[in-house]
Amino acid sequence: MTKSMRNTLLGGMFILLMAFLLYRFWGMEMTDKRSYRISVILEDASSERWKLFKEGMEQAATEYHVELEICNINEEDEISVQEEIIAVQRENRADGIILDCADSSALNDYVRENSSIIPMVLVENDINDSFSGSYVSANNREMGKGISECIQKESKIGIISGYTSRNSNLDRLAGFKENISEEQIKWVLQDTSELADYVKRYPVDTLVILENVVADEFIEQMQEKNQEGLYRNTEIWVIGNSNKLVYFLDKGMINGMVVPNEFGMGYKAVESVVNIIHDNQVRDEEVSYTVITRENMYDSDIQRIIFPIVQ
Amino acid sequence: MNKRRLKMAVILWMILLCTGCTSGNSLKEKDSTMKIGITIYNQYDTFISSMVQEIMGYSQSMEEEKGMKIVLDIVSAAGSQTEQNDQVEKFVENEYDIIFVNLVDRTDPSFIIEEAKSAGIPVIFFNRELVEEDMERWDGLYYVGAVTVEPAVMQGEIVVEAYEKNPSMDKNGDGILQYVMLEGEAGHQDAIVRTEQSVATIEESGISLEKLGYGIANWDRSQAQTKMLELYKESGERIELVLANNDDMALGAIDALESLGIHKGQWPAIVGIDGTAVGMEAVKSGKMIGTVYNDAIGQARALMDIAYRLFQGEKVGEKYFRLPHSTITQENVMEYE
């Protein structure tokens, strides 16, 4: 083979290779996006309260070609455990993290630091300081305020706010208190451990539960200890959405629910992570919420929220 | 010199071409992750739900113990075999390691068997049993469940014992126990066996039975409640014994009686099978005279253990894993809490 022929062969192969690679990566890029891996860290991840949230995430995951990995933290876990999980996920080259932050102040620094290293989205609950990730939630303050507008005026109110280590609960409480005078509020508890006592000692007309997890706890307690009678005359309003709550709403044991758009939250959470990864676009997203009562719970648009379709 | 350069260039080119061929999916799962797909026939079945809960809990502790990652994908077929077939197909497509199947229609496992066989993914059926011929179709099929006849016999024995201890069960004292039967699904193997065998056991012990009526309640509590109401409307206080194929239906019968406001003293003896938490509650409170414990916990753990062994590449010789039952009455219900 003469020199020129060999040169041509080499040149030809080179061009072919370039074209091939181009075709593969650019041409295919148009039709096939790369697959991202997002770690989702939730407190009590397998609990029913995350069902809609997960569905929203999965819907977005299929659309954006994302692989979701769900990590669980237990309520009792120390802050260090949570930090560890975040670290582990980061080291495993996850492309992004969605975090249900258990403690707004204790995890503040850690989250803030990590948010600049890896794309991070906080859902429902944020941290004290600003950070380099996005925050997706319903407007907690508005939800609290929304409840305050539904309850009877001039009633005695007892509140279970959920752990105040979460800013989301504090916001809801603050929102609730906006239109309510301090004297109306008889007591504010963080969980249901002492609830029965308080109710007996300081009876109230209205019970307001500001958080999904404690709302479910409340229902369980009521069932186990057969305390339905205790609350027969109490108007109960909750923020949250679960099968049990809906059942009790239907039965009339609960008067109303404020339900954040969990599906939307899950969907937008994934979307936000992808936006940060792709375009470095950090933007907080707000999802809507709905006030549901026994009267409107079977309305066609409300139905869909509290009765998610089949599995 | 030139020839060598040429060769090197060709080799380099080949390598680059090959890397271009792989579609950049570098994010493969680590090898120590076990992916299990679980499809249940109905998410509202109490027994099955408790099994699922146990599977989830047990897999978490298994993760910690073995230092591996376990991914569980749990879906409900909502009573549709076609739906379940689709779900299994998806599991196979996504290359799951093991599949647990709680069959909707036990006479129709063909699709699932074929899918799993051609993909080489082992399937462990549980709780709803398929026929032996179908199990023989492939090596990779397993079954975890209970002995079919045993619970029915035990149910019968509970009644016999209770009758011996408390003959006032025979309310009208005619030496015959008048009973109604609440059956599971029409044509369901378990329903048939339980129905026949519990009655047979009682009769073998010498007690005479008279069937006043029966209702098919599809293992469902509210349906059982409705059926019980109908049966009660017909036979009323004459009913001395209520035999239910499972706890949920027994509880439905209890619901019916409570809704009718009948005083507990007038109630017929009610007995179920399963030993679910609510069932045991009812036994504890005396509303049921007893139930037969179906080891949900044991079965769930068996499923996970077998899955783990298969995942490690072990050849599991046995196909059937049956866990024994035990009777629960008011005396020993504490032990099961």
Added chain:
Amino acid sequence: MKRKFKGFMKHLIAYYSKRSLTLVISMSFTLVAVLCVGISSVVLAGYFSEKMEEENALNVNRVISQVNNSIETYVRGMMRISDSIYYTAIKDIDISKDSIAKELNVLYEANKDNLVSIACYTKDGKLVAATPVATVKENADVTKQGWFVTAMNRVENLHFSRPHVQNLFDYNPYRYYWVISLSRAVIFNDNGQNEGGVLVVDMNYSGIEQVLRRMNLDDNKEYVYLMDGDGNIIYHPKHKLINAGIMEENNLSAAGYEDGSHDEEFQGEERIVTVKTVGYTGWKIVYVVKRSSFEVANTQIQWFVLFVVLITMILLVFVNQFISLKVAKPIEDLDESVKELEKGNLDVDIYIGGTHEIKHLGQTLNTVVARLRQLMEDVVREQEEKRKSELDALQSQINPHFLYNPLDAIVWMIESERYEEAIFMITQLASLFRISLSKGRNVISIEDELTHAQNYMNIQKVRYRNKFQVEYHIEDSIRQYCTVKLVIQPILENAIYYGMEAMDGDGLIQVKGFEDNGKIQIHVIDNGLGMSSEQVEGLLSGTAKQASGKKGSGVGLCNVHQRIRLRFGEEYGLKITSVPDEGTDVCICLPMLTCEEYYGKAGGKND
């Protein structure tokens, strides 16, 4: 414009034709191949594109009819149940006395795969019978529910509701069903009275949901959804997103479309929407295909085409190289060789290579050049020889040695006072030398040549007294033609020295000249010793001893022969016939050319 174009084309063609062969072949070949590949690719791509769209349309129709069939089956099932209950159960009984629970149970068990419940209510909303669950929910006001209201409003029809959560019975805690209700107004027989009521059959929504879900692949590019006659969505693959407010669908507009395909634009995207109305219910199946799906596939095709074109180009280059090596370059090399030739370099190595035609060209050229070289060498040699002959002849013209004898004889004659003989000798000599010179010309008339010969013989006769005789027989006609000078005399010289030596007075030399067959023949015949054929050959080739030499005139027979041939051609010259002891005949063969004719030709100029 046109002129510019023409001018451009002209330039192009001129440019084109000036380029080298390699370039021309390369360019033409490349151009043609690229055009062909390009055109066929584009055509094919277009064809495929079209085919794809057709396939897609077919597929859409197939899917829609499948969905349609499934839904119709589903719906018909519901209707049949409703009819059976009404016509076989309800109409038969008196609700104040009998119960239809058993019939309802049977029907339920037979259809329970998709059936959630069957229930009958009086027009006041009181439950008459239901299966499988009859425990009524306390706060559910049936008379306000949609299916009830529509049934009571339009009593003659069957009414299909939208999917909704059933709000009738108390199920297992937390259990709810999404159903589609088929309701109708019925007439009960209540103790002989006709009472109005509603029969409602609730089918499991998941039945429809599964049918449609299966038809929807996880594809953003096309999907199918179901809506009722007013445009309310019954099933949509992105249902949850729409409910959550994240996505929108153009269902309300689609409700207004006729059955068939429509192009529409929604949220900036172009789509093709195909609608089909399901029987009985007025529901519409809507299949949406986004135009961009074609584009993506198109893009893929385009990329593929580009890829193919690129590969072709590379192959082309390769093939070009090959052709160049085999064809164009050899021709160019051959051309180079020819250029060298043109410069006059006859020793050039002609390039032999390439295809066999080119090799052949090269070889032939080689042969031609070799031939040319040879010819030129021949010419040069001839010229050389000519020059040598001439030089010899020139030398002989004035050969001092030849002078001695005659001059001696003249001195003797004068001393002997034989003046007449002396004068004769001198005049003969003068004439001999005059003609020898012939003013430098080499071709003279035969007349003159004869005179020269006679002069010579006369001189020799004085020397060789009576040793021989000479006779001349020349036709007059030939005297005007020409001959090379000094041809007869050397022959006579030879004849004298070799032929006449042995003769003692009997020697006879004849000189004959005549025309023969368009040629002139001059014979010099002697009856002397003769010679063998070897000697004859030797004489003509110049190898034999000759009379010429130092003592003679210096011009040999060979020289004569060559000079004649050089001047006139190879068919002329000397021909010697000799028989030993008998004699020799030397024939001089000449063309019939006059001196004017000879000197008129170009060759004459060199003389």
